[in-house]
Amino acid sequence: MRIGILISGRGSNLKALIDTCAEPGFRGRIALVISNRPGAPGLAIAEAAGIPTLVIDHKEYASRTTFDAELDQALRKAGVELICNAGFMRILTDEFVEKWRDRQINIHPSILPAFKGMHVHQRALDAGVKITGCTVHFVRAEMDEGPIVAQAAVPVLPGDTAETLAARVLEAEHKLYPLALRLIVDGRARVAGEQVVIDYDGETLAGPLFVPAV
Template identity: 50%
Template sequence: MATLIDAAKAPDYPAEIVGVLSNRAAAPGLAVAAAHGIATASLAQSKFPSRDMFEDTMTQVLESWETDLICLAGFMRILGEDFVHRWQGRMINIHPSLLPAYRGLDTHERALADRATEHGCTVHFVTPGLDEGPAILQARVPVLPGDTPDTLAARVLVEEHRIYPEALRMLARGEVGLGL
């Protein structure tokens, strides 16, 4: 998220970060966004009687910011079909694997357990299936002898910070889309 904020500061960047929404009040990204003068909101799903009510409230907040595109970053909740369909083609996520490999959690541990020779990250469109949306960009990193989940994650993170702003740039310029 901080990388996207930094990228959007460039005068020729085609997107503006209008708000940061978290499902955790203590998320460090909220303070980062506030320090940059960006609107923030926190909504705990546990405070809502249903996921639909939680997601309806998220939509209200996003619409109040006149949001065009959503970039998920560390939002560790599976979103409902209605919410995903509402933002279809305008919501992207970054995932620490070369999708379709290693959907879900513990991607680095699983890649190492499988003795993969390369790993990486994917920016993809969000669809109702977990980590199943079409890829926009991927970056590969080698799995090195002696790698641990932490060392592999650190190299993948460098690539995440490189490709996520580029994928958002491409989407904001209309260079990629679900129908393109």
């Protein structure tokens, strides 16, 4: 499976996905990494791994529609079959999302459907939750919506700040995103309606894969 990765910044989840794709026997390869921001550190990570990169600067386009059209064209030219959003800080148009329906995944730093949107970790602390985490899901037009592939739990510790909590959740993201990608590439995760059915360890489970070990 040919994979395209969209980034905007440092590329820490990108690095985790690159490492997974380099493992022997992995059935997918990263065909292209695209950033909407010139100079994004993640571009250097991809280039060091020998992966083709492309900058499509959103500031050079008059509208989201024209930007998304250029993005779509680049992905299709590279033969991409699955898109992974990895710190991609752009809201995509409904038209783009529909074109790539069930072929685009995202990782969000909370256990969805809780704490959608921005400032997730501070909101989790303000709410007094004892467990937070991260979610990999298929992308839909609504922000942070879509069938859930996998989730990981992270405890909220006494004295946590938004920064310390974010760092621990990010560690979980680096484990969860590769796991979810492997499930999809191996054909063990499929969308049925608005849920993901997973064939995991020989047992078919409806709904998200919960990973308490992360």
